[in-house]
Amino acid sequence: PSVATSSAASLGLNLPLTGLNxxxxxxxxxxxxxxxxxxxxxxxxxxxxxxxxxxxxxxxRIVPHYGINDTLVQLVAMTCLYLxxxxxxxxxxxxxxxxxxxxxxxxxxxxLKMERIVLQGLNWYLTPATPHLFLEIFFETTQDNEAMxxxxxxxx
Amino acid sequence: MPKADRWSSDxxxxxxxxxxxxxISHLDEGTYxxxxxxxxxxxxxxxxxxxxxxxxxxxxxxxxxxxxxxxxVLLSLSHESIVSVRxxxxxxxxxxxxxxxxxxxxxxQAAMKKGPGASTPFAQSEVKYMMRQILSAMAHxxxxxxxxEHPARNMTQMVVTxxxxxxxxxxxxxCYGPEIDTWSIGCIFGELLIKEAILKGTGELDQIQKIxxxxxxxxxxxxxxxxxxxxxxxxxxxxxxSDLARTFAVNSFSATGQSYLSPDGFDLLSRLLSLNPKxxxxxxxxxxxxxxxxxxxEQVPMFYV
Numbered sequence: 001p002s003v004a005t006s007s008a009a010s011l012g013l014n015l016p017l018t019g020l021n022x023x024x025x026x027x028x029x030x031x032x033x034x035x036x037x038x039x040x041x042x043x044x045x046x047x048x049x050x051x052x053x054x055x056x057x058x059x060x061r062i063v064p065h066y067g068i069n070d071t072l073v074q075l076v077a078m079t080c081l082y083l084x085x086x087x088x089x090x091x092x093x094x095x096x097x098x099x100x101x102x103x104x105x106x107x108x109x110x111x112l113k114m115e116r117i118v119l120q121g122l123n124w125y126l127t128p129a130t131p132h133l134f135l136e137i138f139f140e141t142t143q144d145n146e147a148m149x150x151x152x153x154x155x156x
Numbered sequence: 157m158p159k160a161d162r163w164s165s166d167x168x169x170x171x172x173x174x175x176x177x178x179x180i181s182h183l184d185e186g187t188y189x190x191x192x193x194x195x196x197x198x199x200x201x202x203x204x205x206x207x208x209x210x211x212x213x214x215x216x217x218x219x220x221x222x223x224x225x226x227x228x229v230l231l232s233l234s235h236e237s238i239v240s241v242r243x244x245x246x247x248x249x250x251x252x253x254x255x256x257x258x259x260x261x262x263x264x265q266a267a268m269k270k271g272p273g274a275s276t277p278f279a280q281s282e283v284k285y286m287m288r289q290i291l292s293a294m295a296h297x298x299x300x301x302x303x304x305e306h307p308a309r310n311m312t313q314m315v316v317t318x319x320x321x322x323x324x325x326x327x328x329x330x331c332y333g334p335e336i337d338t339w340s341i342g343c344i345f346g347e348l349l350i351k352e353a354i355l356k357g358t359g360e361l362d363q364i365q366k367i368x369x370x371x372x373x374x375x376x377x378x379x380x381x382x383x384x385x386x387x388x389x390x391x392x393x394x395x396x397x398s399d400l401a402r403t404f405a406v407n408s409f410s411a412t413g414q415s416y417l418s419p420d421g422f423d424l425l426s427r428l429l430s431l432n433p434k435x436x437x438x439x440x441x442x443x444x445x446x447x448x449x450x451x452x453x454e455q456v457p458m459f460y461v
Contacts, residue, residue: 086219087221092217094217095216095218111218112218115218116218116219116246116250119219123244124244125231126224126231
């Protein structure tokens with residue numbers, strides 16, 4: 001929690017923490033909204049939806065470590081998606097685009113500072129085995145093309 | 157997060173054992189960070205510390221993509237022939253990020269120079285040993301990093317050092333997979349045999365010409381016809397026959413300075429250097445090739461003992 005507080009401060013987001021339970025992280029309703037938002041961004045940028053599974057893996061690993069308020073959660077989510085796109089997609093999406101997709105809630109430098117925090121928080125493990133990846137390999141092995149196409153459009 | 161002063165270094169620059177020999181041209185040198193040999197003051201172990209290179213993009217687009225991918229892949233790999241990242245260390249300023257890695261005595265290129273004497277070829281048994289290491293490492297990478305196979309890598313056209321770059325990449329093929337790596341391994345195989353890079357192009361066009369001179373121009377090849385027609389290429393390449401058999405002598409005892417090469421070995425070499433990437437042998441199949449199961453048994457190269 002002390003890390004989160006200092007991070008928030010260093011980001012210029014001196015917002016009071018709303019007393020979220022640090023072990024459960026983010027409420028499910030928020031998480032759902034975040035996933036929806038990620039899909040919107042990914043569809044808008046014409047990227048594969050599977051990148052969202054990586055973004056959410058980062059997100060779920062980061063959030064429980066820090067008590068995070070609703071503003072910071074958005075920044076963390078956006079940064080996780082930005083990072084996942086960088087690592088897993090061939091198309092480049094600039095910080096600026098990400099920032100404008102958040103309707104100006106954050107500045108570039110806040111995303112970039114959060115990127116460092118997320119990287120360290122993840123211990124730099126950026127290629128997790130996601131359930132999505134497992135299913136993809138599984139259906140590839142069973143050669144179930146129908147299921148294959150279905151998971152390409154969903155998950156997380 | 158450990159402090160950077162945990163390691164001491166006499167600032168002697170070293171190179172890491174990597175799948176490819178050390179980058180050759182100056183252009184590529186810039187894509188690699190500087191690597192230092194250092195002692196871990198806690199355990200007295202010798203490690204290699206690589207400083208991530210930040211370019212001017214860094215301030216604009218955050219942590220460099222190539223470094224992120226390299227870190228991500230290396231952290232998820234675990235293979236005796238692949239250098240492992242022990243940990244990441246962050247220094248006092250944002251541009252100070254280090255990868256702490258296992259330290260190897262030398263990379264392949266240095267090994268080729270040292271060996272039993274620069275002009276003495278490796279024994280076939282030693283070449284086999286090194287080829288198995290390289291191929292099994294590659295097979296591991298292919299199985300783990302399968303997600304990086306396709307589009308994720310198509311921005312990396314410039315990443316493979318020119319001399320080891322597969323022909324389809326030189327024709328800007330944008331959709332490719334692990335075949336580009338097996339091509340590179342074919343180039344290394346040839347290099348181990350003659351202790352010299354086999355395709356030393358001075359530029360992309362020259363590289364293509366050298367490839368077609370060694371392996372023949374692809375004629376009546378479905379893949380190449382498709383690629384060229386897709387690109388609307390009207391350029392006519394001079395028809396060459398393959399020179400591979402003349403370049404690499406099979407069962408030869410002559411003092412050409414080439415390692416002894418069995419017919420099996422030659423067959424593997426030509427399969428790795430297949431111009432058609434769809435017909436190029438995979439690392440996994442290469443390991444099952446009769447080159448490894450028949451003939452002389454493998455032997456640890458002299459420079460290792």
